[in-house]
Amino acid sequence: MASDRRFSGFADLHFRESAHLALARAAESVQTDVEAQHPGAFIVDDHRLDVSVEARGSLLHIDALRRMLEALVNDAVSGEAALEIEGGERWARRVAEVSEARRLDPAQISGSVSSEDSDRPTMRTEAS
Numbered sequence: 001m002a003s004d005r006r007f008s009g010f011a012d013l014h015f016r017e018s019a020h021l022a023l024a025r026a027a028e029s030v031q032t033d034v035e036a037q038h039p040g041a042f043i044v045d046d047h048r049l050d051v052s053v054e055a056r057g058s059l060l061h062i063d064a065l066r067r068m069l070e071a072l073v074n075d076a077v078s079g080e081a082a083l084e085i086e087g088g089e090r091w092a093r094r095v096a097e098v099s100e101a102r103r104l105d106p107a108q109i110s111g112s113v114s115s116e117d118s119d120r121p122t123m124r125t126e127a128s
Contacts, residue, residue, distance in 0.1 A: 004056040006086040009041075009065055011051035013072055013079035013095070019049040026071035032064040051081065066091050 015022045023044060027035060035042045041053035049072065053065070062085060069081040073093045082092040 003058055006056050007062050007083060008054040009051060009083040011069055011081035013049045013076040015047050016077050019044045019047055022072060022075045023049060026068050029071050030067040032068055034065045034068050
């Protein structure tokens, strides 16, 4: 097709939970099956997902892949992903630095304040 464009994409992402689960969640959230259209491009191993694809596709197909990669990056604990389209367009995302709260095991995070913490002064500021 004349509207098809050549593109390449890659990802190297690590997940706290199963990478298989992360891929399934991403596909469901963006309502696409691009991983089924590129069966050899998505390599899943326990907590790691590698993507490497070079193909031609419509802009809708390329956008579906971009949305899938973005959802995966948002769920990952480390790594990066990129997508390049002929003509010089480029999309790239790196997993944001992990906050201290995200590094902790969710079971370690408590919503209650200990009695030791309640004695500490609180600083309040007003919005200008």
